Amino acid sequence: MKSYYQLVRHDGNQELFRTVEMSIIALANGHPFHIHAEGLRGTGKTTIMRAVKDILPPIVRIKHCIYNCHPANPHCPEHRSLLPEQIAEIGTEVVPCPFLEISHSAKIGTVVGSIDLNKLTDRIHPTAALLPGTIPQAHRGIIFIDEINRLADTSPELADVLLDVMGTKPGRIQIEETGLPKIELPVNVTVWAASNPDEDPGPLVQVRKQLSDRFDLSVNMGRPSAYRDIMAILENRNHHGRSANDQINIPGNIHSVLADEEIKKALANIYVDYGIESIRAVEGMETAAGLTALMDGRNNTSIRDLIKVVPLVLGHRADKTTISSILRYLDNFTNSSTLPGNISAGVNATVENTIESLEKKPSAWSELRKIIVSWLQRFRLKQNSRGQNNPESNQNTNQQENAGKASGNNSPTGNNVNNGTSQQAQKNTSNDSNKAVSNTSGKSAKTGMQSKGEKGSDVLSSPIVAPPQCAIPLINHSLDKFVSGEEKN
Numbered sequence: 001m002k003s004y005y006q007l008v009r010h011d012g013n014q015e016l017f018r019t020v021e022m023s024i025i026a027l028a029n030g031h032p033f034h035i036h037a038e039g040l041r042g043t044g045k046t047t048i049m050r051a052v053k054d055i056l057p058p059i060v061r062i063k064h065c066i067y068n069c070h071p072a073n074p075h076c077p078e079h080r081s082l083l084p085e086q087i088a089e090i091g092t093e094v095v096p097c098p099f100l101e102i103s104h105s106a107k108i109g110t111v112v113g114s115i116d117l118n119k120l121t122d123r124i125h126p127t128a129a130l131l132p133g134t135i136p137q138a139h140r141g142i143i144f145i146d147e148i149n150r151l152a153d154t155s156p157e158l159a160d161v162l163l164d165v166m167g168t169k170p171g172r173i174q175i176e177e178t179g180l181p182k183i184e185l186p187v188n189v190t191v192w193a194a195s196n197p198d199e200d201p202g203p204l205v206q207v208r209k210q211l212s213d214r215f216d217l218s219v220n221m222g223r224p225s226a227y228r229d230i231m232a233i234l235e236n237r238n239h240h241g242r243s244a245n246d247q248i249n250i251p252g253n254i255h256s257v258l259a260d261e262e263i264k265k266a267l268a269n270i271y272v273d274y275g276i277e278s279i280r281a282v283e284g285m286e287t288a289a290g291l292t293a294l295m296d297g298r299n300n301t302s303i304r305d306l307i308k309v310v311p312l313v314l315g316h317r318a319d320k321t322t323i324s325s326i327l328r329y330l331d332n333f334t335n336s337s338t339l340p341g342n343i344s345a346g347v348n349a350t351v352e353n354t355i356e357s358l359e360k361k362p363s364a365w366s367e368l369r370k371i372i373v374s375w376l377q378r379f380r381l382k383q384n385s386r387g388q389n390n391p392e393s394n395q396n397t398n399q400q401e402n403a404g405k406a407s408g409n410n411s412p413t414g415n416n417v418n419n420g421t422s423q424q425a426q427k428n429t430s431n432d433s434n435k436a437v438s439n440t441s442g443k444s445a446k447t448g449m450q451s452k453g454e455k456g457s458d459v460l461s462s463p464i465v466a467p468p469q470c471a472i473p474l475i476n477h478s479l480d481k482f483v484s485g486e487e488k489n
Contacts, residue, residue, distance in 0.1 A: 002047070002051065002236070003051060003054060003055075004048075004051040004052055004054060004055050005055075006236065007044070007047065007048060007051060008224075008229055008232045008233045010224040010225070010226065010229040011222065011224070011225060011226070012043065012221060012222030012223050012224050012225065013043070013044055013048060013221060013222070013224075015219050015220075015312065016037050016045065016048055016219045016221055017048065019035050019217050019219050019312060020035065020048065020049065020052055020192075021248060021295065022217075022288065022291040022292070022295065023035050023190055023192070023217075024052065024055075024056065024057075024248050024250075025248075025250055025251065025254065025291055025294060025295065026190070026254055026287065026291060027056075027097075027140075027141075027142065027190045028057055028250045029250075029253055029254040029255065030140075030188065031169065031254055031287070032166075032169050032170070032171070032188060032189060032190040032191070033190060033216050033217075033287065033288075033291070034166055034190060034191045034192070034193075034214060034215045034216050034217075035192055035193075035215060035216065035217045035218075035219065036148070036192075036193045036194070036195070036204065036212070036215040036217070036218045036219070036316070037049065037192075037193070037194045037195075037218075037219045037221050038194075038195055038196075038197050038203070038204075038218065038219070038220055038221065038316075039196070039197075039220060039221025039222065040196065040198060040221075040223070041196045041199070043221045043222065043223055044221070045194040045221050046146050046194050049144055049192050049194060050144065052099070052142075053099040055248045056096065056097035056099060056141075056142070056248070057097060057248070057250060058094050058095060058096055058097055059094070059095060059096075059097050059098075059140050059141070060092050060093070060094050061092065061093060061095060061140075062074060062079055062087060062090055062091075062092060062093075063090050063091040063092055063093045064093075065078070065079060066132060066137060067079075067132060067136055067137070067139055067185070068095075068098060068137070068138075068139040068140050068141070069139075070140065071087055071092050074087065075139075075185060075186050076185065077183060077185075097140070097141050097142070098137060098138045098139070098140065098141025098142065099138075099141055099142045099144065100134050100137060100138045100141070100142075100143055100144070101134075101143070101144045101145070101146070102134055102135075102143060102144075102145050102151070102158070103145075103146070103151075104145075104146075104147050104148070104150040104151035104154055104155060105154075105155075106134070106151075106155070106158065108157055108158060108161070109133065110133050110134060111133045111134050111135055111158060111161060112133045112135060112136075112161060112173060112174075112175055113130050113131060113132045113133040113136060113173075113175040113177075113183075114130070114131055114133070114177065130175050130177060130180060130183060132175070133175075135161070135165060135173050135187055135189060136173060136175070136185055136187060138187075138189050139187050139188055139189060140188050140189075141189065141190070142189070142190045142191075142192055143189055143190070143191050143192070144192045144193070144194075145162075145191065145192070145193040145194075146193075146194050146195075147194070147195055147196070148193035148194070148195050148204055148211075149195040149196075149197070149201060149202065149203065149204045149207050150195075150200075150201065152204060152207045152208035152211055153201040153207050153208075156208075159208055159211050161173065162191065162211060162214070163210060163211060163214065165187055165189055165191070166191055166211075166214035166215075167214065169188075170186045170187060170188040170189075171186070171187050171188075171189065172184060172185065172186055172187065173185050173187050191214075191215070193215070204316075205316050212316050213277075213278050213280060213316075213317065214280070215316065216280070216284040216287065216288065216313065217284065217288060217309075217312040217313060218312065218313075218315045218316035219312060219315075220315060251294050251295060251297060252294055252299075254287070254290055254291060254294060256299055257290040257291075257293050257294050257298075257299050257300070257301060258299060258300055258301070259286055259289070259290065259300075259301040260300065260301070262303075262333075263286070263289070263301050263302075263303070263306065264286075266303070266306065266329075266330065266333055267282045267285060267286060267306075268282075269329070270282065270285075270326055270329070273329075274318070274322055274325065274326055274329075275322075276314070276317065276318065277317065278317060281313055281314060281317050281318075284309075284313045285306060285309055285310065285313045285314075286301075288309035288312065288313055289301045289302075289305040289306045289308075289309050290305075292305040292308055292309060293305050303330055303333060306330060307327060307330050307331075310323060310326055310327060310330070311323055311327075314326070
């Protein structure tokens with residue numbers, strides 16, 4: 001597999017690279033920062049996240065502690081009650097930063113913990129103890145979950161565990177086994193996830209909205225659009241000139257970055273005025289803006305930093321219209337402040353670029369939704385056109401046909417003279433009716449031509465009037481239908 005620095009960066013994955021590095025910096029400062037990458041399959045989401053494993057900064061832990069206890073802040077059942085002198089006697093060691101994965105088919109025991117069979121079956125000192133699962137072993141590290149939307153759909157109990165782990169910072173996990181005391185541990189774990197929203201069971205925000213809200217940032221992964229990027233990927237170019245094992249640079253402490261009162265006021269206004277549901281969104285914006293400033297070598301957060309991270313923080317929490325309105329608000333907030341003209345102009349350009357990127361990069365699910373809506377609209381138009389093609393003339397025509405059938409059935413068949421007389425009378429009557437209809441239609445046509453010449457109205461917009469129903473000659477009916485027996489005599 002390619003190393004992190006060998007991966008080609010392009011317009012489609014640039015945001016994911018940036019958010020991954022922001023999360024690593026937060027992790028190195030003891031602050032979990034959860035990220036979720038969404039996009040079509042094959043765009044490289046999983047590749048980028050797994051490649052980070054080799055560049056993570058190592059951690060220092062108490063020697064041989066499978067819970068990765070920090071020497072200054074032990075938390076596991078074995079070390080949390082020890083004094084600093086006792087921990088010093090045990091010693092410390094430097095180990096790689098944990099990077100573990102949870103699949104959507106994982107079992108609850110392997111994720112949380114279970115009975116340690118090795119200690120239980122020890123012939124010399126058999127003891128009943130717990131074996132920590134994936135999450136406790138990833139303390140102070142990263143857990144990666146591919147296809148998290150499938151996990152949330154097929155394993156709701158694992159989704160509940162993740163809700164507890166990601167609900168607070170640090171999170172917590174509870175290990176329970178029959179016959180053993182319940183153990184509750186704090187876990188400082190950063191969760192990364194990837195998913196394909198266009199495949200079953202759909203986007204995570206629709207499968208498990210609570211779990212989607214736990215992620216601080218959501219990145220929409222795109223495809224490379226430039227020919228040179230595709231050529232670079234095929235040729236395996238290294239654009240950065242760094243060794244595959246070079247660790248990522250940690251620029252400083254996130255807690256040293258300050259947000260002034262104007263930034264906090266803007267965040268408060270965004271939460272209240274734009275109806276943001278989760279307070280995590282505001283906290284995520286503040287943290288992400290601080291990480292952006294730290295990556296740029298600054299210790300103060302600016303409105304420009306806030307503008308850069310708003311789409312990432314609110315992409316899975318609000319619609320594009322709300323996000324664009326918030327960006328416009330931040331733009332106006334900047335113009336009303338006392339910033340120099342060149343900085344204000346730079347912020348305006350950032351806002352315009354961000355809104356343009358939102359409009360140019362719709363998610364895969366939104367594209368699928370547009371197609372479905374267009375199909376439904378076409379189907380409705382066809383149904384309406386079919387309903388409009390049944391005017392009242394059809395009903396009149398049916399009445400004429402039924403009346404004609406009735407007259408044909410009631411006409412006498414035994415008397416040829418009567419038949420001939422009846423047919424001749426019917427022809428005369430129909431001719432008179434046709435003359436009347438033709439005169440009427442001629443007058444209507446003349447009137448229509450005059451109105452068309454005067455007003456220039458569209459012929460298609462004029463109402464269609466059914467022709468009048470012709471009278472049925474009484475001679476076609478038998479005498480018995482109208483005269484009783486007494487009157488005949």
